[in-house]
Amino acid sequence: MLISIVVPCFDEEEILERFHVRVTDEMARLGHEFQLVYVDDGSGDATLEILERLAAADPRARYLSFSRNFGKEAAMLAGLQHAEGDAVVIMDADLQHPPELIGRMLEEHAGGHDQVIARRTRKGDRVTRTVAARAYYWLINRLVDVELVDGVGDFRLLSRRTVDALLGLTEYNRFSKGLFSWVGFRTTTFSYENATREQGRSAWTFGKLLNYGLDGLLSFNNKPLRAALHLGLLLLSVALAYAAWIVGVAMVRGVDTPGYVTLLVVVTALAGVQMVMVGVVGEYVGRIYYEVKRRPHFLVKASNIATPQQPHPPQELVRR
Numbered sequence: 001m002l003i004s005i006v007v008p009c010f011d012e013e014e015i016l017e018r019f020h021v022r023v024t025d026e027m028a029r030l031g032h033e034f035q036l037v038y039v040d041d042g043s044g045d046a047t048l049e050i051l052e053r054l055a056a057a058d059p060r061a062r063y064l065s066f067s068r069n070f071g072k073e074a075a076m077l078a079g080l081q082h083a084e085g086d087a088v089v090i091m092d093a094d095l096q097h098p099p100e101l102i103g104r105m106l107e108e109h110a111g112g113h114d115q116v117i118a119r120r121t122r123k124g125d126r127v128t129r130t131v132a133a134r135a136y137y138w139l140i141n142r143l144v145d146v147e148l149v150d151g152v153g154d155f156r157l158l159s160r161r162t163v164d165a166l167l168g169l170t171e172y173n174r175f176s177k178g179l180f181s182w183v184g185f186r187t188t189t190f191s192y193e194n195a196t197r198e199q200g201r202s203a204w205t206f207g208k209l210l211n212y213g214l215d216g217l218l219s220f221n222n223k224p225l226r227a228a229l230h231l232g233l234l235l236l237s238v239a240l241a242y243a244a245w246i247v248g249v250a251m252v253r254g255v256d257t258p259g260y261v262t263l264l265v266v267v268t269a270l271a272g273v274q275m276v277m278v279g280v281v282g283e284y285v286g287r288i289y290y291e292v293k294r295r296p297h298f299l300v301k302a303s304n305i306a307t308p309q310q311p312h313p314p315q316e317l318v319r320r
């Protein structure tokens, strides 16, 4: 059985060599045949040079390098496309995903599980981030169809059929947490204690996280559209009731003094609500716009893989 280990790397020059040693040592200890698929996501540092060196010294290391930064989602997709293993482990290059857990994953996989998820505890995270994450997961699980769990990330083992299923999902806006959950199959989860980053710093800024959260919300269903519709109907009925009340009062007590403040509040509030709704619709239109362009998810600049697959979706999936 061949195990592929997919590693997205973005500016990881400080830790990459250490990562490689740790993983190869662990795999040697486990005695499994394996290959490493490094994906350099348009790093600005020496990541690519290090990968070239690693690959020259170790035939089990393959790499591909993007023409620019396409994001971790694209890097994972590329890694999965180029992984030949019977099972694939996805892990970060920053050693926050302990290689010692691969053995446990393989055991669970041997026990018949297609997805083995390592769920991290939030130990060592900043309080603000923990609280934001809790609130986000509480909210999002009420809004989307698939189940998303706090602490469950991309560190997981996938069976071959799971990988093939994922590769069949060719959407441009990829939200892996949702995609993994969407494909299903036999899934199991175990927890591990969170390790803080050893070197460098997280590329996630607050803005990036916020947008990632919105992606998760919007890329899975049309519930936000439905919510906008409900809100519109609610406001319409409130407005109608208010109008009826005003007419009633005017008939009983005669015409009142004009409600200047009421008018202003209603107009601005409705304008705000309308902007939000247009924004929600706009988000979906924007997504459709990106999907119909059918651009590749990434472009490869360099690779040591003999027959690089096309970055485009498989031809049979591009129906006219």
Ligand code: UDP
Binding pocket: 007, 008, 009, 010, 011, 012, 041, 069, 070, 071, 072, 075, 091, 092, 093, 094, 096, 201, 202, 203, 204
């Ligand atoms: N990464 C990537 N492209 C990006 C950002 C990150 O390939 O645009 C990689 C990064 O090299 C690392 C993994 O994704 O291996 C997780 O990134 P990071 O450690 O910054 O995220 P965090 O651990 O804070 O979630």
Ligand code: MG
Binding pocket: 092, 094, 096, 197, 202
């Ligand atoms: Mg990290």
